[in-house]
Amino acid sequence: MAVKIPQDPTFDPYNPENLKSLDQWAKLANSMEGSKRQFWNDDEIFEQILKKHGGIKASREQKEAIAGLMSVIYYGEIVAMHTSSQLVGMVPDLAAQFVAAFQTMEEAKHVTSLGKYLKALDIPLPEINPNIRKLLDDVRNTADPAEKLVGMNLLVELSAHSIFQGLMASFDEPVLKELLHYIDLDEVKHVALARNYAAEMLQRAGPLRRARIMLKQFYWMSLAFRAQQDLFRQYKALRLDMNSHMKRNFEDMRKVYKDVPGSVQRIWMIKPPSKAWGDRIADWMFPPEGKPGQAATGAPAAS
Amino acid sequence: MSAYKRPETMEVVKTPLDICWQWRYEIDIEKLRRLYSMAKRDQWNADVEINWDREIDPSADVLDVERMPIKTTKFWQKLSKTQQESFGAHNAAYMLSQFLHGEQGALMVAAALVHAVPDYEAKLYAATQAMDEARHVEVFERYIKKLDKIYPIDNFLKQLLDATLTHKHWCGMLVGMQMIVEGLALGAFVNMHEATSEPLFREMLGYVIKDESRHVAYGNVYVQEALQDMHPDDKAEIEDFAFNSLKIMRQARFGGSGKGAQVYESVLKDSGIDPKDFMNAMMQEYMSGWRPKALPGQLHTFKDIMMPQIVRVGLCSTDRIRKKYEEAKVNMFDDFSALEQIEVKLESDGATA
Numbered sequence: 001m002a003v004k005i006p007q008d009p010t011f012d013p014y015n016p017e018n019l020k021s022l023d024q025w026a027k028l029a030n031s032m033e034g035s036k037r038q039f040w041n042d043d044e045i046f047e048q049i050l051k052k053h054g055g056i057k058a059s060r061e062q063k064e065a066i067a068g069l070m071s072v073i074y075y076g077e078i079v080a081m082h083t084s085s086q087l088v089g090m091v092p093d094l095a096a097q098f099v100a101a102f103q104t105m106e107e108a109k110h111v112t113s114l115g116k117y118l119k120a121l122d123i124p125l126p127e128i129n130p131n132i133r134k135l136l137d138d139v140r141n142t143a144d145p146a147e148k149l150v151g152m153n154l155l156v157e158l159s160a161h162s163i164f165q166g167l168m169a170s171f172d173e174p175v176l177k178e179l180l181h182y183i184d185l186d187e188v189k190h191v192a193l194a195r196n197y198a199a200e201m202l203q204r205a206g207p208l209r210r211a212r213i214m215l216k217q218f219y220w221m222s223l224a225f226r227a228q229q230d231l232f233r234q235y236k237a238l239r240l241d242m243n244s245h246m247k248r249n250f251e252d253m254r255k256v257y258k259d260v261p262g263s264v265q266r267i268w269m270i271k272p273p274s275k276a277w278g279d280r281i282a283d284w285m286f287p288p289e290g291k292p293g294q295a296a297t298g299a300p301a302a303s
Numbered sequence: 304m305s306a307y308k309r310p311e312t313m314e315v316v317k318t319p320l321d322i323c324w325q326w327r328y329e330i331d332i333e334k335l336r337r338l339y340s341m342a343k344r345d346q347w348n349a350d351v352e353i354n355w356d357r358e359i360d361p362s363a364d365v366l367d368v369e370r371m372p373i374k375t376t377k378f379w380q381k382l383s384k385t386q387q388e389s390f391g392a393h394n395a396a397y398m399l400s401q402f403l404h405g406e407q408g409a410l411m412v413a414a415a416l417v418h419a420v421p422d423y424e425a426k427l428y429a430a431t432q433a434m435d436e437a438r439h440v441e442v443f444e445r446y447i448k449k450l451d452k453i454y455p456i457d458n459f460l461k462q463l464l465d466a467t468l469t470h471k472h473w474c475g476m477l478v479g480m481q482m483i484v485e486g487l488a489l490g491a492f493v494n495m496h497e498a499t500s501e502p503l504f505r506e507m508l509g510y511v512i513k514d515e516s517r518h519v520a521y522g523n524v525y526v527q528e529a530l531q532d533m534h535p536d537d538k539a540e541i542e543d544f545a546f547n548s549l550k551i552m553r554q555a556r557f558g559g560s561g562k563g564a565q566v567y568e569s570v571l572k573d574s575g576i577d578p579k580d581f582m583n584a585m586m587q588e589y590m591s592g593w594r595p596k597a598l599p600g601q602l603h604t605f606k607d608i609m610m611p612q613i614v615r616v617g618l619c620s621t622d623r624i625r626k627k628y629e630e631a632k633v634n635m636f637d638d639f640s641a642l643e644q645i646e647v648k649l650e651s652d653g654a655t656a
Contacts, residue, residue, distance in 0.1 A: 041343045043344065081426070088411065
């Protein structure tokens with residue numbers, strides 16, 4: 001399937017001045033260093049982990065739940081690989097291009113390592129959740145690099161990070177746990193790209209673009225919340241408490257938002273709810289006993 | 304189109320590329336799967352693997368004679384030692400700057416291939432190449448800055464890279480970058496690696512060559528696969544693109560003009576050599592029978608790598624395109640032995656991948 005997308009790199013690849021951006025974007029240079037230092041090879045790692053733990057330790061029901069949840073992540077990684085490769089040609093600073101290039105390779109490793117894990121589960125790969133698909137399609141098809149950066153690196157990657165943290169804390173399947181540890185090392189860097197560079201991209205965008213990005217964030221968030229509700233059964237089977245997961249997600253968002261430089265640029269990013277409001281929303285959508293709230297639209301019956 | 308404010312120094316290259324989504328995730332081009340595994344296994348960190356604290360000895364020969372043919376002339380003997388050393392450094396910086404710019408172009412193309420190629424395994428491999436190219440830009444920039452300064456891009460190279468970046472078909476991008484630009488780079492790097500007496504450069508090139516061999520192999524494997532199923536009209540377009548690109552390369556080899564010549568003038572001036580004196584002296588040398596020659600055993604990038612690749616994948620197989628090459632007096636070299644040697648080396652390196 002081919003999707004026409006206007007590539008518009010506001011960048012002259014042959015300008016020697018480009019290299020100055022490595023000094024200008026010291027935080028992005030740090031991110032590159034992290035990528036180089038923490039490089040891992042899924043061909044070696046996955047076999048080692050599998051051997052170490054003697055295979056995947058989960059019941060059939062749990063395996064189905066893992067396949068349901070991790071397939072969403074897997075599809076997301078494929079789109080992330082595409083999106084980051086698009087960003088290489090779309091961001092106007094060489095340092096950001098480098099980080100996006102490193103991210104492209106990291107996403108490829110996530111795709112193959114999660115692919116190996118899903119294959120080892122021996123459960124047919126479920127189709128992608130329709131709400132997640134809408135979100136991912138929207139991010140991958142936009143020709144606006146700031147939209148891609150905010151949508152993929154800030155929203156999707158941060159949600160994935162929160163899910164990984166939740167799964168590693170609550171669900172005791174050792175192969176998945178260890179694999180997620182490696183993947184999450186990279187995800188944190190991908191969020192950092194948005195945290196350190198989104199303000200720059202928003203500054204370059206005109207007011208209409210910024211307003212559009214703001215609205216898009218509400219749309220993506222609503223899709224993400226709906227997807228969370230769709231996946232309630234899987235979360236429960238994996239002992240992932242939705243209520244605390246949502247609170248953790250809000251907490252992560254608050255931390256990232258706080259670190260984004262430039263108060264003017266920050267206006268155009270959705271401000272995460274305060275702790276008190278975040279807790280209220282989480283309790284309303286997923287009451288602490290673990291059932292989706294009455295107000296939640298499209299929520300499945302608690303199983 | 305983007306509404307972003309652009310600094311005046313920026314140049315926008317619009318690329319009409321499609322994104323190809325592949326929803327079938329089985330890896331079925333085995334050779335690409337192996338290249339992907341090798342790419343992951345052979346990643347290297349320039350901060351750790353290379354000792355950058357070493358100083359460059361100004362009397363060391365960074366470049367081989369093929370890229371410094373002036374050293375075999377009487378004009379060279381007349382220059383003072385300081386001028387020779389200064390010219391050696393500036394000329395090397397100029398040459399290596401071209402590779403640096405080429406690596407930046409390669410970074411763009413590799414990333415574009417991730418979302419443009421239709422096969423899953425080809426996407427995965429291209430993703431690794433994007434990281435390789437970013438690393439190459441980094442190491443070349445680091446080395447050139449140690450040596451001297453970064454010189455602007457030559458006209459012919461820019462023409463070639465722009466044509467590759469803006470090609471509407473991903474296969475054209477593969478031919479332009481993986482076969483022609485990377486072929487040029489691989490041949491030059493192998494020769495420079497053999498000939499240089501500068502240890503830091505030699506070490507750096509050793510790592511880069513390993514990556515470049517994979518990049519060239521990717522082009523060879525994948526273009527061959529792609530051409531098999533391609534519509535004859537599309538194939539003819541790719542054939543023409545390869546022909547035009549090779550023509551640009553050949554023209555560059557037999558004397559550049561425009562911006563390239565201007566850039567080279569600044570190299571001479573930076574070295575304390577009057578460009579007019581240089582041109583006159585070189586003309587006299589030429590008239591007296593002097594010709595730049597490659598050292599015995601060195602690769603001839605056009606004859607040994609670029610052209611044989613194009614012939615072997617089937618981009619010179621129709622009468623129509625063969626006629627074009629004949630009319631332009633571009634030889635269709637079809638001795639694959641040097642290319643096969645590189646592939647055997649890569650194959651043995653990847654035996655465990």
